[in-house]
Amino acid sequence: MAMVIGLGSHKGGVGKTTFARAIALVAAAQDLTVHIADLDQEQQTAFEWAQRRHESGRKPDISVDVYAGPDQAMRRADEFDIIVLDGPARAKAMALEIAEASDLFIQPTKGVIDDMAPAVRMFHELVKHGVPKSKMVFALHGVLAAKEIEDGMAYLTGAGYEVIKGSMFMQRGYGDAQNFGLTALETKWESLNVDAARVVASVVRKVRQIVEERESAAPEARKLAG
Ligand SMILES: Nc1ncnc2c1ncn2[C@@H]1O[C@H](COP(=O)(O)OP(=O)(O)O)[C@@H](O)[C@H]1O
Ligand SMILES: [Mg+2]
Numbered sequence: 001m002a003m004v005i006g007l008g009s010h011k012g013g014v015g016k017t018t019f020a021r022a023i024a025l026v027a028a029a030q031d032l033t034v035h036i037a038d039l040d041q042e043q044q045t046a047f048e049w050a051q052r053r054h055e056s057g058r059k060p061d062i063s064v065d066v067y068a069g070p071d072q073a074m075r076r077a078d079e080f081d082i083i084v085l086d087g088p089a090r091a092k093a094m095a096l097e098i099a100e101a102s103d104l105f106i107q108p109t110k111g112v113i114d115d116m117a118p119a120v121r122m123f124h125e126l127v128k129h130g131v132p133k134s135k136m137v138f139a140l141h142g143v144l145a146a147k148e149i150e151d152g153m154a155y156l157t158g159a160g161y162e163v164i165k166g167s168m169f170m171q172r173g174y175g176d177a178q179n180f181g182l183t184a185l186e187t188k189w190e191s192l193n194v195d196a197a198r199v200v201a202s203v204v205r206k207v208r209q210i211v212e213e214r215e216s217a218a219p220e221a222r223k224l225a226g
Contacts, residue, residue, distance in 0.1 A: 001078060002035075002077045002079075002080045002082055002083040003081065003083075003103050003207065003211075004082075004083045004085060004103050004104075005082065005085070005103065005104050005105075005106065005203070006070075006084075006085040006087065006098040006099060006101060006102030006104070006105045006106065007019050007020055007084070007085065007086050007087050007098070007105075007106050007107075007108070008085075008087035008094070008095040008098045008099060008106075008107060008122075009087070009095070009107050009108065009109065009122070010089075010090065010118060010119075010122055011089065011109075011115065011119070012089025012090065014107075014108045014109055014110070014115070014141060015108035015139070015141035015142055016087055017046050017049070017086050018168070018174065018184055019108060019139065019141070019199075019203075020036050020046055020086040021036070021046065021178065021183045022196050023082075023200055023203055024082075024183075025060070025185055025200075026185070026201075027082045028060040028062060032081040032082050033079070033081045034062070034063070034083075034084065035063045035064070035065070035076065035080040035084070036063070036065075036083075036086055037065065037067050037073030037076075037084065037085050038064055038065065038066045038086050039066075039070065039073070039086060039087050039091075039098070040066075040088035041066055041067075041068060041088075042088070043089075044066050045086075046086050047064045049064075049178060049181060050062050050063070050181070051181075052180065053181030053182070054181070056180060056181045058181055058182065058186075063080075069097060070085050070098050070100075071097070073085060073101075074101055085098045085101060085102060095122060096125075096131070099126050099131045103135060103207070104135055104137065104206055104210055105126075105131070105135055105136050105137070106138075106139050106164070106203065107122065107123065107136070107137075107138055107139070108138075108139045108140075108141035109138055109140065109141065109152070110141070110142055110148070110152070111140045111143050111148035111149055111151055111153075111155070112148065112152075113155065116152060116155050116156060119138065119156075120155075120156065120159040123136055123159075134210070134213070136162070137161070137162045137164050137206055138152075138156045138162070138163045138164070139163070139164050139199065139203075140152045140153070140167045141168055141199075142168065143168075143170065144170055149167045162206075164199065164202040165198070165199075166195065166198035166199040166201070166202050167199065168192070168196055168199055169192075169195065171187075171189070173187040173188060174187060174192060174196075176188070183196070184199075185197050185200070
């Protein structure tokens, strides 16, 4: 049974697929079998990106398929150590399904109130539907300044949620890398790669914490946690 990391938001363009790719790379580099379930049948961003990666010959290959929903993807849970559920934009109902299917559910957001207020409301809604707070985390992503991280942290933790440490700034280098089938850890700029690696390391730490808190955790999850 795979360890499942879900990415969801009501908003598009916040960094879900960027996270999915970066997490998958780190898992693959640790010799885990990892699979991204691209849940956006219309846009297929992760799927098409993986094709570009494959065509460029970049290793490791990242395995991605498109699915109608988390249930369909979860049927393949026995085939992989890690499944990353990459949620679509504007699919409120699916965010709940993704959160329910996930061991860790990440919602990326900018650190401005226009974005954070609806993001917090979404988490509140998930809690109302019975999703445990302990598996939900925010990730401040695409920020423009260190102050935005600071303000974002204060706002989101004040709302009662955990925020993973580290942040990727809004930098053209990230978009550029992904144009060529690369991840946020493989840009031309070392400082960007380091920031991305720190963010993924925080995600891994959170996974480890969840695993440790669960005596019945799957062995694959222990492997990712190191
Ligand atoms: N930190 C960043 N800086 C600059 N561009 C980014 C950054 N993160 C993502 N992007 C770009 O922004 C767009 C949306 O990101 P994506 O991860 O696909 O978001 P989502 O999956 O939430 O829609 C993509 O073109 C991506 O390459
Ligand atoms: Mg996406």
